[in-house]
Amino acid sequence: MTLSNQTSVSEVVQKASLAKHAAQRMNMLTTEQKNEALLKMADALVAEQASIISANEIDLQRGRANGTSESLLDRLALNEKRIAAMADGLRQVVELPDPVGDLLEQFERPNGMLVRKFRVPLGVIGMIYEARPNVTVDAAALCLKTGNSVVLRGGSAALDSNRRIVEVLHEALASSAMPADALQLIFSSDRSSVDEMLKLNGLIDVLIPRGGASLIQNVVKNATVPVIETGAGICHTYIDESADYEMALRIAINAKVQRPSVCNSMETLLVHEAFAANHLAALAEQFYSHHTELRGDERARQLASGMKAASEQDWDTEYNDYILNVKIVSGLDEALAHIRNHSTMHSECIVTEHAGNAERFLQEIDAAAVYHNVSTRFTDGFEFGFGAEIGISTQKLHARGPMGLPALTSTKYVVTGNGQIRG
Amino acid sequence: MTLSNQTSVSEVVQKASLAKHAAQRMNMLTTEQKNEALLKMADALVAEQASIISANEIDLQRGRANGTSESLLDRLALNEKRIAAMADGLRQVVELPDPVGDLLEQFERPNGMLVRKFRVPLGVIGMIYEARPNVTVDAAALCLKTGNSVVLRGGSAALDSNRRIVEVLHEALASSAMPADALQLIFSSDRSSVDEMLKLNGLIDVLIPRGGASLIQNVVKNATVPVIETGAGICHTYIDESADYEMALRIAINAKVQRPSVCNSMETLLVHEAFAANHLAALAEQFYSHHTELRGDERARQLASGMKAASEQDWDTEYNDYILNVKIVSGLDEALAHIRNHSTMHSECIVTEHAGNAERFLQEIDAAAVYHNVSTRFTDGFEFGFGAEIGISTQKLHARGPMGLPALTSTKYVVTGNGQIRG
Numbered sequence: 008m009t010l011s012n013q014t015s016v017s018e019v020v021q022k023a024s025l026a027k028h029a030a031q032r033m034n035m036l037t038t039e040q041k042n043e044a045l046l047k048m049a050d051a052l053v054a055e056q057a058s059i060i061s062a063n064e065i066d067l068q069r070g071r072a073n074g075t076s077e078s079l080l081d082r083l084a085l086n087e088k089r090i091a092a093m094a095d096g097l098r099q100v101v102e103l104p105d106p107v108g109d110l111l112e113q114f115e116r117p118n119g120m121l122v123r124k125f126r127v128p129l130g131v132i133g134m135i136y137e138a139r140p141n142v143t144v145d146a147a148a149l150c151l152k153t154g155n156s157v158v159l160r161g162g163s164a165a166l167d168s169n170r171r172i173v174e175v176l177h178e179a180l181a182s183s184a185m186p187a188d189a190l191q192l193i194f195s196s197d198r199s200s201v202d203e204m205l206k207l208n209g210l211i212d213v214l215i216p217r218g219g220a221s222l223i224q225n226v227v228k229n230a231t232v233p234v235i236e237t238g239a240g241i242c243h244t245y246i247d248e249s250a251d252y253e254m255a256l257r258i259a260i261n262a263k264v265q266r267p268s269v270c271n272s273m274e275t276l277l278v279h280e281a282f283a284a285n286h287l288a289a290l291a292e293q294f295y296s297h298h299t300e301l302r303g304d305e306r307a308r309q310l311a312s313g314m315k316a317a318s319e320q321d322w323d324t325e326y327n328d329y330i331l332n333v334k335i336v337s338g339l340d341e342a343l344a345h346i347r348n349h350s351t352m353h354s355e356c357i358v359t360e361h362a363g364n365a366e367r368f369l370q371e372i373d374a375a376a377v378y379h380n381v382s383t384r385f386t387d388g389f390e391f392g393f394g395a396e397i398g399i400s401t402q403k404l405h406a407r408g409p410m411g412l413p414a415l416t417s418t419k420y421v422v423t424g425n426g427q428i429r430g
Numbered sequence: 431m432t433l434s435n436q437t438s439v440s441e442v443v444q445k446a447s448l449a450k451h452a453a454q455r456m457n458m459l460t461t462e463q464k465n466e467a468l469l470k471m472a473d474a475l476v477a478e479q480a481s482i483i484s485a486n487e488i489d490l491q492r493g494r495a496n497g498t499s500e501s502l503l504d505r506l507a508l509n510e511k512r513i514a515a516m517a518d519g520l521r522q523v524v525e526l527p528d529p530v531g532d533l534l535e536q537f538e539r540p541n542g543m544l545v546r547k548f549r550v551p552l553g554v555i556g557m558i559y560e561a562r563p564n565v566t567v568d569a570a571a572l573c574l575k576t577g578n579s580v581v582l583r584g585g586s587a588a589l590d591s592n593r594r595i596v597e598v599l600h601e602a603l604a605s606s607a608m609p610a611d612a613l614q615l616i617f618s619s620d621r622s623s624v625d626e627m628l629k630l631n632g633l634i635d636v637l638i639p640r641g642g643a644s645l646i647q648n649v650v651k652n653a654t655v656p657v658i659e660t661g662a663g664i665c666h667t668y669i670d671e672s673a674d675y676e677m678a679l680r681i682a683i684n685a686k687v688q689r690p691s692v693c694n695s696m697e698t699l700l701v702h703e704a705f706a707a708n709h710l711a712a713l714a715e716q717f718y719s720h721h722t723e724l725r726g727d728e729r730a731r732q733l734a735s736g737m738k739a740a741s742e743q744d745w746d747t748e749y750n751d752y753i754l755n756v757k758i759v760s761g762l763d764e765a766l767a768h769i770r771n772h773s774t775m776h777s778e779c780i781v782t783e784h785a786g787n788a789e790r791f792l793q794e795i796d797a798a799a800v801y802h803n804v805s806t807r808f809t810d811g812f813e814f815g816f817g818a819e820i821g822i823s824t825q826k827l828h829a830r831g832p833m834g835l836p837a838l839t840s841t842k843y844v845v846t847g848n849g850q851i852r853g
Contacts, residue, residue: 031770034796114815120804122814127796129826208650212826227631228654233827236656254849261851347454369844373457373550381543381847390852391545391843392537403552403635403840404656405828417826420814421792424804426677428684429813 019158019203022191023210026131026156029188033154034128036184038105041152044185049097051179052144052172056090062171063140070164082139083165093144100148103394106413107154120424126416128154130212133204135226137162137218143169146217147176147190149397153415156189158211160204162218163196170194205230212417217398220325235405235414237398240270240353241325242383245342245368247359248279252286254380255358256293261382262356264297268327270399271354271386275322275332277342280306283335287311291333299329306335322349339364343371350374353401354383375401375408442581442626445614446633449554449579452611456577457551459607461528464575467608472520474602475567475595479513485594486563493587505562506588516567523571526817529836530577543847549839551577553635556627558649560585560641566592569640570599570613572820576838579612581634583627585641586619593617628653635840640821643748658828658837660821663693663776664748665806668700668765668791670782675709677803678781679716684805685779687720691750693822694777694809698745698755700765703729706758710734714756722752729758745772762787766794773797776824777806798824798831 016024052059063085070080112124132155134146143161150157161169173192180187193200204211205226214234216226223238244262246255262273278287283306291311294301301307302321303314317332322345336342346355356378357368365379376386386409388396393411400406406414439447475482486508493503535547555578557569566584573580584592596615603610616623627634628649637657639649646661667685669678685696701710706729714734717724724730725744726737740755745768759765769778779801780791788802799809809832811819816834823829829837 031794031796035793116813116815120808130796231651233657233659233825235827251849257849257851265852365846369846370458371454373454373553373842376843376845379844379846381845381850382852384852385543385845385850386843390539392539402656404658407841408843418830419796420799420809420831421802422799422804422808423788423792423802426674426680426803427808428680428805429688429807 025188029186040184044183047179049094140168249360448611452609463607467606470602472517563591
């Protein structure tokens, strides 16, 4: 396709059109062909690591000139070890079972026609993200493995790295059965290229945003293409009256401090008043020793020293940091009510030895994942054993919770017969 | 909930809030409790049929005064027989298996935690429709059976009928375990009430539009709440060179004329040039005898008399009427290309005795339902044996094709353990 005469067509439309056209061939590839292509991609990343690192250096220099924080620069930085990890990620996706072509249902109707329901690729997936360059490889691997085309729109901070990475992957695909056009990267870092993707019904089948709350909300609010919403997690742990102290401590500390920056970490700890009377002071000390700021309601602050006062807004805040809200509740009912009012319904935990209370919590809390005596930090595709994770869906349509490869597929009914007509 | 002091809160927000609150109780009802409530609803419709017919008479009078067509008035009209059919529909939904609570997956992880995935209700479903009052009962039955609350926004032409029907259903629910608030009807016939529903993230979990293309496109284009798109069908039948004439005739006639007004009827017939040379004239006569206007490409018009010329726009038009496009193709490749360019990917059929061509068609056409030697008219929840149909999804997320009760559910991961934390 020569694009020289098509100056009126935007980059986004051009690339999405190429991706859609390639999706037809993608849909026909065998698992072996797809795996072979992914392995070539992995090898190419390693073989071309010097040029990728050079491109990455341009991003880093621009970042430094723009005053980007050291922690963001560290996320952006690529080196041989990180590129090897990206290649390993590709090889791991090769090992995963291919869901495409799976026969999900089969039934014969009284008129003799056979109805079969197969898994098929979604078609063209639009990924909008802002994170590290490894997301570029990760998203490409998962989408291509499932027979989809993918249009990637990464953050401008990593643009040079992403361009070189995709160039390398395209070169690898040239000697494979997989059409290179199935993998598209939008070069424009203009906000309008995102806006355009959001409305590209007919060329993009599904949008998956990955990143901070404002990126995701922009996609959810403005897209006309169907979206899989991922991300925001205001997660609670409720320590019930009967909870084992050691277990409650272990779970609460893990849920907060093991990695505070992620969506399945805890933001608010709810503590039964009787448990709190005995243990809150000691529990608070443990959090302080993990450099965690506590913001308590009035009763919590009476029971443990060193807490700030929690504001109304705090209960609805995803800190992603070493900050934790603490609220004393009179029992399960108050805990359930608080969670219903303030949760994003991502991951919610009860610590209790009381089977009935556990059962009620697991039944009544309508979150993507509910936990009894297990840290919320396990809401994760790898921890669930999926071998991959596209993200954690916080919506109720299509997929909910950690998404593995099947979340990147749709279905198709195939009906065969010998002349059946409807009466 | 007293609403007298809340004059600033709109009807839509008030009712959606009540529905959301009721969704908590809905989620806890047993199948028996839900079925008992549906049976009471069925009995109440029959017991109160006189008042429903009176309310319907008001709608009919208004419709006549407004110059509504006889066919639309006929769709709107209720009588004892139609009310009995609505009640029977409710009783049939009672007989269907309840998908809520189904255990879909279960696995133990190496750390000993047990992960189970259960079906749960979606929560609050917003139904926006314009059709006959029976949709009110039908949608309520399917949503409530699956443990959802539902906010109904029907067409203004049926408002008095719908109001009385919902009043009767509410009275029936008062003596059941099901909260009456789970069933809400928006009275406002102002367009703004639809606009408001489309943006009600947090109160409405999913929107399902049912109706004409403009209604559905308005919802798809403007909603920020996730949507299940239903409806539009530009369906093709391709008669291959090797097709059996009698079978091809039977399927093509059935796909077009058995009920032209529905989405799974055929709009365009593609005919292999060799088959057309032998049979198109006879085939055309059969369509004429069924009062069907034919619009052909140039070659079709050379082979059969009486056809109008098809315009470019005709290939992209869903007639829902006794009009059919006819195009002659040189073979399977051209047929596939035409379908890819003009189909809404709803239902597509090949009539052939050639196994390889059938296989290619079924594999390469990415529609919700693909057919070999079977009329497209079977894309239907009842015909597929689902016992119900919420609609036919034409999108690729969540559900695709005819949607039975499971399409009105989401899932939840339930994780249980004995103190597992992430390392």
